[in-house]
Amino acid sequence: MRASRAKRALTCHDPAPTTENRRSDYFGYRVGVRLKFLLRPGWLGLIALVVVFASLCFTLLAPWQFSRSDEAQTRNNAIAESFHAPPKPFAEVLPAGQVPDQRTEWTQVVLRGQYLPEGETLAWQRTVLGEPAFEVLTPFRLDDGTTVLVDRGFIRPVDGTRAPDYAAAPTGDISVTARVRTDEQDSKQRPLFEHDGHRWAYAVNAATISTGTGLALQPGYVVLNDGQPGVLGAMPLPRLESGPYFSYALQWIAFGIMAIIAIGYLMYSELRPDARPAWHNAPADEKSADGPKPVAKSGRRRKMSVAEAIAEEERQEREEEARRKAEAGAPADDAAHQTNNA
Incomplete structure (x- = not known):
């Protein structure tokens, strides 16, 4: 009877998840935690600003400068051709x-x-x-x-x-x-x-x-034209140059690309662990011997980065998982002990 009870106790637990499922869930959790900072109002506003600015650069400002460059080139071609073509009625x-x-x-x-x-x-x-x-x-x-x-x-x-x-x-x-x-x-x-x-x-x-x-x-x-009947001070022709419009268009494209790169770098900086001082990785007794941890100038502790927050949560998860395993293993040991006594 005792043996059958112990057997039922051992088989009542839910089947343990596979390693692959745990890795998949853990990966999704980590990705969600890492990117959660993008939902803050400041980040949402910055992303919207970059999207609008880059869109204007690529779809409005650069094409506008390209069109002005084309107009200048068309004007130059027309003036150059007028020098060689005979006047028409x-x-x-x-x-x-x-x-x-x-x-x-x-x-x-x-x-x-x-x-x-x-x-x-x-x-x-x-x-x-x-x-x-x-x-x-x-x-x-x-x-x-x-x-x-x-x-x-x-x-x-x-x-x-x-x-x-x-x-x-x-x-x-x-x-x-x-x-x-x-x-x-x-x-x-x-x-x-x-x-x-x-x-x-x-x-x-x-x-x-x-x-x-x-x-x-x-x-x-x-x-x-100069020398014609009734002419006063003959109006000068425009210079045959395209102007800076083409280079301006390239600059607007570069600005749009740089804005995207800049916000990407800011995201990377937010995800990257901050450089830690030597006392951070020192043993507990050395930390206390050297004095209290440094704090910010405002008197408050430095805010943890996203990477540090993730590491802390992972540590807490490992401790919780070890505790659950220990609690799950205790009933099984008791049942086995009772079986041996029987």
């Missing part, structure tokens, strides 16, 4: 009502007709060759009746805001060669205004000047 390049674009801008065209000085307007507050300037805009009526806005060049201001005396546009039928330009845009869409006996515009925009003068102007405008 204006109506061939821009039929009536067609708006200039990247394909037609900077193309050299020939205009035949006469200036309309009654619609002359000055462009306000310009900068030419690094100095303040005004630009003189005079409508030009072609032989077919189309009216085009012509930029005759620049003049230097007098007393800051006054226009000097300058040569009037020639009269009669003439032929001029100019380059096509697209309209400028005034973000505030301000109308023309009168100042010092002249009509002024904030931007070289055919629609705005058409509204202010009552003349039906073709979209866009043209800039006279």
Whole structure:
């Protein structure tokens, strides 16, 4: 009877988990504990910030700079081609009502007709060759009746805001060669205004000047080449350079990559055990002999790192497991002892 009771006591315990299952559960537990710090509000905010910044770098800022680089390169190619291509009739390049674009801008065209000085307007507050300037805009009526806005060049201001005396546009039928330009845009869409006996515009925009003068102007405008009838100070061409846009795009990509690397390093630093002083691994008697453990400047003990917390939890688990084994082994020993006595 005693032997059968002991046998039942030994077989009542649940089957012990396999080594593989214990390792799997332990690995999952360790991973969960190690990465638990990522759920803190500070880490969540930092991760969100890095994700947003890197996304902006890769999808907005870098592509924007690449597009500006492409625009500069397209402009340079158009200007370079205009030096070698012969001028074309204006109506061939821009039929009536067609708006200039990247394909037609900077193309050299020939205009035949006469200036309309009654619609002359000055462009306000310009900068030419690094100095303040005004630009003189005079409508030009072609032989077919189309009216085009012509930029005759620049003049230097007098007393800051006054226009000097300058040569009037020639009269009669003439032929001029100019380059096509697209309209400028005034973000505030301000109308023309009168100042010092002249009509002024904030931007070289055919629609705005058409509204202010009552003349039906073709979209866009043209800039006279040097030496043409009616030209004042010939407007200089832009330099044939792409600018820093391409390098800026690469920098934004690099910033996005560095942000990801930086947060990865911070995570690694949080998971890595901190460097411990020599007294930490010394025997207990040596620790007490050397004095109390160092504390932070604020008087509190240094906060344990994630690795140290995991090590402490593992130690406690091992102690608990050893205690359970000891408790489980005690009844079995008692049963075996009772069996032997029987």
